[in-house]
Amino acid sequence: MAADDKNTSSNFIVEGYQFASEADAQKAATDASKIRLLHSRVKASKPTDIKAVYEKAIENKIFKTPIGWEYLTGLRNKLIESGFNKDDIIPIPLDISFSKHSAFADLSVAQRIKPEKREKKADFLKIFSIILNFVLVVLVVLMFVIAATSESDNIINYKSNVTNRYSSWDQDLKEREKKVREAEKKLGIEDTSSYYEETD
Incomplete structure (x- = not known):
């Protein structure tokens, strides 16, 4: 079983990064192909050209995986080496959270504490519903008795009244x-x- 897991996870390796899912690996492969395309088409040797490529890539959100972010980090380092101030360069946005997030963590202390169920209220409701059901049954029985013994014609005693x-x-x-x-x-x-x- 472990061998199968190893073989499956090796399929998600792109550019030295091992991804958790096939979809992530495909995004990484797309980022790698975008980087190759940029290298072949854009011959950026001037720092202003490198900065333009760097900023356009961030603005258009071209890269979505660590492979693309690594490329942007390389461009950023080239800009810093060429004399740009770190504060003048747009930071690389990472649109994902690296810490596990649970909805429970967002709750306040009062929301996390579950109030104890009030059993007295539940017992009262049970007893009340039993009594109410009993009263309704008695009323229905009384209605049938009255209808059966009544002298006026109704659906229960119609035949016997007409015959009599x-x-x-x-x-x-x-x-x-x-x-x-x-x-x-x-x-x-x-x-x-x-x-x-x-x-x-």
């Missing part, structure tokens, strides 16, 4: 018909059922 009403009407009609027939007998009126049959 119909049977009571039917019974009332039969009792009235019986009384009418008894009254007809007393008065001597003949049975009129044939009359009703003909009209049907």
